[in-house]
Amino acid sequence: xxxxxxxxxxxxxxxxxxxxxxxxxxxxxxxxxxxxxxxxxxxxxxxxxxxxxxxxxxxxxxxxxxxxxxxxxxxxxxxxxxxxxxxxxxxxxxxxxxxxxxxxxxxxxxxxxxxxxxxxxxxxxxxxxxxxxxxxxxxxxxxxxxxxxxxxxxxxxxxxxxxxxxxxxxxxxxxxxxxxxxxxxxxxxxxxxxxxxxxxxxxxxxxxxxxxxxxxxxxxxxxxxxxxxxxxxxxxxxxxxxxxxxxxxxxxxxxxxxxxxxxxxxxxxxxxxxxxxxxxxxxxxxxxxxxxxxxxxxxxxxxxxxxxxxxxxxxxxxxxxxxxxxxxxxxxxxxxxxxxxxxxxxxxxxxxxxxxxxxxxxxxxxxxxxxxxxxx
Numbered sequence: 526x527x528x529x530x531x532x533x534x535x536x537x538x539x540x541x542x543x544x545x546x547x548x549x550x551x552x553x554x555x556x557x558x559x560x561x562x563x564x565x566x567x568x569x570x571x572x573x574x575x576x577x578x579x580x581x582x583x584x585x586x587x588x589x590x591x592x593x594x595x596x597x598x599x600x601x602x603x604x605x606x607x608x609x610x611x612x613x614x615x616x617x618x619x620x621x622x623x624x625x626x627x628x629x630x631x632x633x634x635x636x637x638x639x640x641x642x643x644x645x646x647x648x649x650x651x652x653x654x655x656x657x658x659x660x661x662x663x664x665x666x667x668x669x670x671x672x673x674x675x676x677x678x679x680x681x682x683x684x685x686x687x688x689x690x691x692x693x694x695x696x697x698x699x700x701x702x703x704x705x706x707x708x709x710x711x712x713x714x715x716x717x718x719x720x721x722x723x724x725x726x727x728x729x730x731x732x733x734x735x736x737x738x739x740x741x742x743x744x745x746x747x748x749x750x751x752x753x754x755x756x757x758x759x760x761x762x763x764x765x766x767x768x769x770x771x772x773x774x775x776x777x778x779x780x781x782x783x784x785x786x787x788x789x790x791x792x793x794x795x796x797x798x799x800x801x802x803x804x805x806x807x808x809x810x811x812x813x814x815x816x817x818x819x820x821x822x823x824x825x826x827x828x829x830x831x832x833x834x835x836x837x838x839x840x841x842x843x844x845x846x847x848x849x850x851x852x853x854x855x856x857x858x859x860x861x862x863x864x865x866x867x868x869x870x871x872x873x874x875x876x877x878x879x880x881x882x883x884x885x886x887x888x889x890x891x892x893x894x895x896x897x898x899x900x901x
Contacts, residue, residue: 534619538606539632546602546636553594553601554587561586574666582662588655592647596815599640600847603633603822604840611826611836626827626886630820637819644812649781657778685709691722699723703735705760716741717758733760776804784808803862806871813875814854820882821846828885850878 562583569579607629610616619629677693677700686709692702700722707715719738726732740753773795776784783791784805792798825843826836853874861867 534624535632538610538629539635541606541610542602542632542636545606546599546640549601549605550591550594550598553598554591557590557594558583558586568663568666578662578666582659582666585655585659585662588647588651589659592644592652592811595640595644595647596812596818597847597851599637599815600818600822600843603819604825604843607633607822607826608836608840616827626823629827630823630886633819633823634816637816640815640819641812644815648808648811653778653780657774660775660778695721700733700735703733703738712745714743714745717760719758734758735760776801779804781805781808799864800862802868803858806861806868807858810871810875811854813872814850817850817876817878817882818847820886821850821878824882824885828882846878850874 565579565582565586569575569582607616616629677691679690681689686707688704688706690702690704690706691700695701701720703717703719703722705715705717707717717735717738717740719735721737722733722735724733735758736756738755738758740755740758742751742753743749744751773791774783776796779787779801784801787796787798787801791801821843825839854871857867857871857874861871
């Protein structure tokens with residue numbers, strides 16, 4: 526019967542923690558999303574993209590900050606739930622029934638280890654993929670030709686030295702009165718004029734096909750103008766714009782294997798080996814913060830004697846400890862990019878509160894056994 530009661534009590538505490546943890550994670554995620562929303566909205570509006578693309582950008586942003594949000598959410602949930610139980614005297618009743626601090630803390634530790642596992646899945650697999658997809662989508666939005674096709678009647682710079690103009694859009698999406706002026710090579714300026722045109726996609730490449738026009742090329746040395754009349758002329762938009770292919774991903778976008786075995790091209794053009802090692806250490810160490818934050822909250826409210834007048838000072842101390850640990854972790858993450866031998870310190874900082882918190886939770890409460898018996 527006692528074992529059954531303990532199981533029910535553990536399930537009750539775990540259920541309270543899980544609900545509050547999910548609510549805190551969703552609330553903090555909305556705050557972070559709101560801070561990024563204006564930047565993404567500006568990107569979509571400036572490049573004449575759609576609401577669907579804006580939604581995809583927001584969706585891909587969520588996994589990029591969840592490894593940071595989940596440990597903090599767990600710390601907040603632990604402080605909130607156990608403080609509520611303390612105010613309602615439920616923890617006092619449990620203590621009077623002989624249930625010690627470590628037993629009361631067990632559901633919080635179980636949830637902490639579950640959070641650590643979820644954070645490892647995020648940092649090692651989901652977050653890098655989301656980062657890569659997010660950056661690729663942002664490049665695609667910036668390089669979208671809808672930005673200049675949606676502005677008929679005005680001159681639009683596709684890139685430096687390349688200007689596009691169309692008088693108006695036709696009913697079927699075609700272009701009327703097309704002008705393309707290319708001065709990227711000052712010694713050979715080119716002008717293309719056509720009556721109509723159409724944007725098409727062939728083999729994944731964007732092309733503009735113009736009809737009934739002329740291609741003029743000026744030789745500045747002789748002042749001679751060469752002109753070619755055509756019925757149909759095809760221009761590769763990607764080649765006109767100079768879109769760079771084979772973009773090397775940022776270390777935040779790389780998989781675990783790519784960080785451990787970087788290519789020579791990556792080391793020469795994108796990032797140094799210490800920077801890649803620092804990114805690897807950060808991915809492996811950041812999930813461990815969930816254990817520390819949970820133990821900080823548990824120790825603040827379970828260790829020592831209960832106070833009916835509230836535990837405001839303990840809660841403030843716990844919050845300050847969480848903020849200090851997070852700030853130290855983030856600062857060291859930037860330092861080990863310059864001093865790769867300091868990588869082990871990142872794990873020490875992430876788990877530094879654990880031994881102290883476990884020792885405090887393992888101590889007997891300050892209240893004597895006779896007082897506990899009398900309360901019972």
